[in-house]
Amino acid sequence: MTLKHRLFATGLLILGLDIAVVAVWRLSSGTGSVLTVDDRRTKGDPQAKVVLTEFSDFHCLYCFKLQPTLKSVLAEFPHDVKLVFKYFPIFPKFQSEKGAEAAECAADQNRFWDYHDVLFNEGWDPDKNVVDQLVAHAGKTGLDTVAFRQCLESGEKKAVVERDKAEGKAVFVSGTPTLILNSTKILTKYGHDDLVREIKKALGEVRQ
Amino acid sequence: VKRFAELVKTYWLTAVRILIGVLLIHSGWGKVSRPIAFFEIVINFYQIVPDVLVPYVAWALAWTEFVLGTFLVLGFLTNVSAGILSGLIFLFEMVVAQAIVRRLPIEECGCFGGGTVHLTLIQTFTLEVILFCLLLQIASSRRYPLSLDQRLKQP
Numbered sequence: 001m002t003l004k005h006r007l008f009a010t011g012l013l014i015l016g017l018d019i020a021v022v023a024v025w026r027l028s029s030g031t032g033s034v035l036t037v038d039d040r041r042t043k044g045d046p047q048a049k050v051v052l053t054e055f056s057d058f059h060c061l062y063c064f065k066l067q068p069t070l071k072s073v074l075a076e077f078p079h080d081v082k083l084v085f086k087y088f089p090i091f092p093k094f095q096s097e098k099g100a101e102a103a104e105c106a107a108d109q110n111r112f113w114d115y116h117d118v119l120f121n122e123g124w125d126p127d128k129n130v131v132d133q134l135v136a137h138a139g140k141t142g143l144d145t146v147a148f149r150q151c152l153e154s155g156e157k158k159a160v161v162e163r164d165k166a167e168g169k170a171v172f173v174s175g176t177p178t179l180i181l182n183s184t185k186i187l188t189k190y191g192h193d194d195l196v197r198e199i200k201k202a203l204g205e206v207r208q
Numbered sequence: 209v210k211r212f213a214e215l216v217k218t219y220w221l222t223a224v225r226i227l228i229g230v231l232l233i234h235s236g237w238g239k240v241s242r243p244i245a246f247f248e249i250v251i252n253f254y255q256i257v258p259d260v261l262v263p264y265v266a267w268a269l270a271w272t273e274f275v276l277g278t279f280l281v282l283g284f285l286t287n288v289s290a291g292i293l294s295g296l297i298f299l300f301e302m303v304v305a306q307a308i309v310r311r312l313p314i315e316e317c318g319c320f321g322g323g324t325v326h327l328t329l330i331q332t333f334t335l336e337v338i339l340f341c342l343l344l345q346i347a348s349s350r351r352y353p354l355s356l357d358q359r360l361k362q363p
Contacts, residue, residue, distance in 0.1 A: 018274060
């Protein structure tokens with residue numbers, strides 16, 4: 001056997017072993033992704049067959065731009081799609097975590113989605129007192145601002161935000177926005193038509 | 209003294225070769241052991257690859273890392289593997305650099321498949337510069353202790 005033949009055979013053997021190890025692993029395990037759902041942060045029919053999980057940051061421009069698309073998709077599939085919001089703050093210098101905690105305080109008063117819209121539309125200036133601005137937004141949304149401020153200043157929602165983020169990291173979320181279909185399929189295109197196509201595909205699989 | 213220095217260099221490069229190989233296997237495994245869409249989304253965050261090519265690029269990068277990582281650990285086609293990997297790492301450096309410059313909303317590089325290692329873009333860039341230099345050294349090395357190359361070249 002010449003050196004060339006030996007190299008070729010060894011290369012094939014290593015490649016084959018690599019592929020075999022991955023194949024055995026993939027066949028014996030699912031995607032390993034289980035995402036929790038907080039009903040206060042869901043939109044759409046609770047019984048919907050398709051669950052769209054959004055990992056988002058209130059200070060992220062791309063997340064803001066995605067909102068009209070999500071709204072129109074929910075309107076088009078009122079009984080088939082449920083949207084679940086997950087916190088994934090990624091801009092510490094803009095105090096994104098504080099925005100997420102504030103939204104969770106609003107969820108305590110059952111006004112998550114109203115506050116969510118205000119946060120995306122109006123944002124906050126990180127160079128000014130962020131808590132005051134977030135409380136002011138709560139006032140505009142019609143929340144109990146005393147309870148809201150107490151909730152926000154106590155830091156009691158930090159753990160919730162961190163748990164969402166940990167769940168995201170566990171399924172490979174590394175930026176925002178990230179959309180996951182039915183807890184397993186990470187969507188890679190967020191245009192309206194792309195989302196509709198994926199939802200129809202998922203509905204077809206459910207109905208079969 | 210010269211011979212001793214040569215010996216130290218050889219074994220240092222062997223240790224580095226195995227360490228980088230393990231790192232690449234770990235990083236490649238995080239991608240190939242899950243549905244490739246998980247890695248596609250990471251590539252999308254860098255906004256540099258055309259949509260239509262993303263699935264192919266994701267698949268190729270993940271498997272290249274995993275297979276060439278195995279090659280490095282085993283010391284198989286060491287120079288060629290290290291050469292290709294240094295090119296790949298250089299490419300990653302450019303991609304990460306443009307993401308830093310454009311201030312893309314990426315909190316961590318996503319290079320390790322969402323596993324236990326989470327690096328910011330700056331940390332990733334630094335690590336890649338180090339890896340690139342070390343891989344170039346391995347690629348230009350002519351001695352391969354503890355390697356398949358050495359075994360295979362024996363008559």
